[in-house]
Amino acid sequence: xxxxxxxxxxxxxxTGRQVTLMCHQTWSHSYMFWYRQDLGHGLRLIYYSxxxxxxxxxxxxxxxxxxxxxTENFPLTLESATRSQTSVYFCASxxxxxxxxxxxxxxxxxxxx
Amino acid sequence: TQLLEQSPQFLSIQxxxxxxxxxxxxxxxSSLQWYRQEPGEGPVLLVTVVTGGEVKKLKRLxxxxxxxxxxxxxxxxxxxxxxxxxxxxxxxxxxxxxLTFGKGTLLTVNP
Numbered sequence: 284x285x286x287x288x289x290x291x292x293x294x295x296x297x298t299g300r301q302v303t304l305m306c307h308q309t310w311s312h313s314y315m316f317w318y319r320q321d322l323g324h325g326l327r328l329i330y331y332s333x334x335x336x337x338x339x340x341x342x343x344x345x346x347x348x349x350x351x352x353x354t355e356n357f358p359l360t361l362e363s364a365t366r367s368q369t370s371v372y373f374c375a376s377x378x379x380x381x382x383x384x385x386x387x388x389x390x391x392x393x394x395x396x
Numbered sequence: 397t398q399l400l401e402q403s404p405q406f407l408s409i410q411x412x413x414x415x416x417x418x419x420x421x422x423x424x425x426s427s428l429q430w431y432r433q434e435p436g437e438g439p440v441l442l443v444t445v446v447t448g449g450e451v452k453k454l455k456r457l458x459x460x461x462x463x464x465x466x467x468x469x470x471x472x473x474x475x476x477x478x479x480x481x482x483x484x485x486x487x488x489x490x491x492x493x494x495l496t497f498g499k500g501t502l503l504t505v506n507p
Contacts, residue, residue, distance in 0.1 A: 325498060326497040331494060341494070373438050379493070382427050382488075384444075385486075386441075388438050389438055
């Protein structure tokens with residue numbers, strides 16, 4: 284009954300370092316999403332995936348990389364972190380149909396110093 | 397690019413008052429969802445509206461989808477402190493499975 288989990292919940296890193304945020308869902312949902320949430324901007328889509336090995340860019344993909352080798356996992360990597368990437372990151376999943384519920388993880392608060 | 401404008405951005409009211417939050421766009425959406433987000437947590441779906449003119453009620457919350465499917469409203473009757481949170485509207489257009497989110501309305505209900 285885990286649902287959708289994210290790790291770590293909090294992360295502090297330094298400019299230039301690589302950091303990976305993990306996302307795991309137990310429902311075998313086809314669609315998974317990564318968002319960042321910032322004051323004044325709301326939720327912005329970074330990357331999304333329609334199935335294993337299928338990913339595509341969202342609204343703000345620059346500086347981020349994703350992979351999806353298994354249906355249940357969708358890690359987000361910041362290859363060289365910048366201060367502008369300080370944010371709260373949310374992973375989400377949905378079964379597929381347009382009226383389906385989209386489930387969000389609890390979020391990862393990332394600070395880049 | 398489809399945009400959803402939410403108003404007001406902030407709302408602080410006393411317990412027992414009524415309120416309405418608006419979500420407007422110039423684009424047509426095939427469905428629209430409302431989420432509530434509490435501090436330190438991810439958004440949680442409250443309702444999905446699909447048909448133009450549709451009204452859905454969830455206890456003291458009433459959701460309406462505009463006739464043209466370009467706008468929606470959330471009305472809360474007799475607000476309670478437990479209603480405090482960030483309310484987000486999100487729309488889907490056509491067969492696109494990517495949600496477009498509004499920036500949210502931060503509601504504070506004071507005892």
